[in-house]
Amino acid sequence: MSIGPDITEQLARARADLRMGVPVILDGEDAVLILAAETLNAERLAAVHQMPGDSVIAITARRAETLKARAYDGDLARVQLPADATLDWVRGIADPAGDLMTPMKGPLACARGGSADAHRAALQLAKSARLLPAALVTSLDDPEGFARANGLTRIARADAEAHLAERSPLHRVVSARLPLEVSEAGRLHVFRPEDGGEEHYAIEIGRPDRAQPVLARLHSACFTGDLMGSLKCDCGPQLRAALAQMGAAGQGVLLYLNQEGRGIGLANKMRAYALQDQGFDTVEANHRLGFEDDERDFRLGSDILTALGFSSVRLLTNNPRKVEMMQASGIRVAERVALAVGENRHNAAYLATKAAKSGHLL
Ligand SMILES: Nc1nc2c(ncn2[C@@H]2O[C@H](COP(=O)(O)OP(=O)(O)OP(=O)(O)O)[C@@H](O)[C@H]2O)c(=O)[nH]1
Numbered sequence: 001m002s003i004g005p006d007i008t009e010q011l012a013r014a015r016a017d018l019r020m021g022v023p024v025i026l027d028g029e030d031a032v033l034i035l036a037a038e039t040l041n042a043e044r045l046a047a048v049h050q051m052p053g054d055s056v057i058a059i060t061a062r063r064a065e066t067l068k069a070r071a072y073d074g075d076l077a078r079v080q081l082p083a084d085a086t087l088d089w090v091r092g093i094a095d096p097a098g099d100l101m102t103p104m105k106g107p108l109a110c111a112r113g114g115s116a117d118a119h120r121a122a123l124q125l126a127k128s129a130r131l132l133p134a135a136l137v138t139s140l141d142d143p144e145g146f147a148r149a150n151g152l153t154r155i156a157r158a159d160a161e162a163h164l165a166e167r168s169p170l171h172r173v174v175s176a177r178l179p180l181e182v183s184e185a186g187r188l189h190v191f192r193p194e195d196g197g198e199e200h201y202a203i204e205i206g207r208p209d210r211a212q213p214v215l216a217r218l219h220s221a222c223f224t225g226d227l228m229g230s231l232k233c234d235c236g237p238q239l240r241a242a243l244a245q246m247g248a249a250g251q252g253v254l255l256y257l258n259q260e261g262r263g264i265g266l267a268n269k270m271r272a273y274a275l276q277d278q279g280f281d282t283v284e285a286n287h288r289l290g291f292e293d294d295e296r297d298f299r300l301g302s303d304i305l306t307a308l309g310f311s312s313v314r315l316l317t318n319n320p321r322k323v324e325m326m327q328a329s330g331i332r333v334a335e336r337v338a339l340a341v342g343e344n345r346h347n348a349a350y351l352a353t354k355a356a357k358s359g360h361l362l
């Protein structure tokens with residue numbers, strides 16, 4: 001066994017590099033240098049302009065639709081980097097904040113033909129680093145030499161793809177008693193993924209019988225709603241109502257999953273909120289940013305329930321995707337328990353959009 005970083009650890013480094021604006025090399029067939037558009041700076045853009053390889057900005061088909069760029073690769077587009085492209089221009093491709101003020105960035109020329117696999121991996125990596133899904137991608141002739149000369153992280157793309165497609169195993173780190181307002185018999189379990197990603201928590205109330213369906217909630221983190229009392233969503237009231245029901249029943253398990261903003265992170269969620277102030281709804285805002293409606297993987301909820309010894313739940317939710325994903329990953333949903341609380345005049349349209357476009361049941 002090597003003492004150096006394995007592929008999981010290399011990917012964690014790559015995410016940290018991209019978040020800081022440091023380039024990463026994806027090696028293999030069609031080796032490339034990638035930089036996240038969001039964290040690119042003027043010096044590094046100038047350096048890319050000097051490189052002999054072809055440069056494009058990879059964006060998702062969702063973002064391409066807004067920019068009227070041709071997504072020849074199906075799920076993504078490769079926008080050619082003009083020789084005089086400025087940092088503001090690159091940022092404008094990535095970030096829809098200024099779309100309405102400067103609607104015409106193009107016409108944008110897009111690459112077609114050849115492989116877009118490296119570009120797809122770059123976008124996946126940017127998303128998993130909770131950055132905007134847009135990457136400056138430059139072809140490289142000598143990836144090993146370039147990595148050595150510049151001290152860059154170099155990853156075998158084939159290994160990266162295999163790992164990015166799988167969810168990271170979670171391990172319970174610690175469990176401790178946590179008396180709560182709703183029940184003095186509370187316990188908190190902390191779960192840590194192997195990939196250096198965010199930890200997730202399970203709050204167990206009482207000692208639920210593992211042989212019976214447990215009253216359960218998969219709650220996605222919402223800093224604004226859970227902690228700040230935001231009126232733009234229903235998360236805070238849902239969190240408190242779920243805990244109150246478990247307290248009243250004397251048992252239950254609430255998973256607090258750190259999937260802020262339906263899996264896009266708080267910064268991107270706030271970008272979506274800014275777009276909502278321009279008149280777009282919650283789903284349109286995600287699409288304009290280049291994300292899908294919902295980027296969450298609820299199977300991590302099943303992993304945690306399984307680790308705690310549960311195999312069957314009475315699930316507190318209005319979201320049919322949660323029910324489907326639980327069932328598909330081996331947790332039986334014996335019953336869906338509706339959780340409709342916290343509607344107000346600020347979130348009524350948001351709740352209506354979720355019902356109309358995301359299939360939420362009321
Ligand atoms: N991207 C994005 N995320 C949001 C928005 N409003 C709330 N969220 C996030 O959405 C998640 C909550 O998901 P919801 O769709 O409200 O509810 P759900 O958890 O899918 O379904 P329920 O179980 O019925 O509550 C949290 O991670 C919030 O941070 C928004 O406008 N845009």
Ligand SMILES: [Zn+2]
Binds near residue numbers: 222225226233234235
């Ligand atoms: Zn919320």
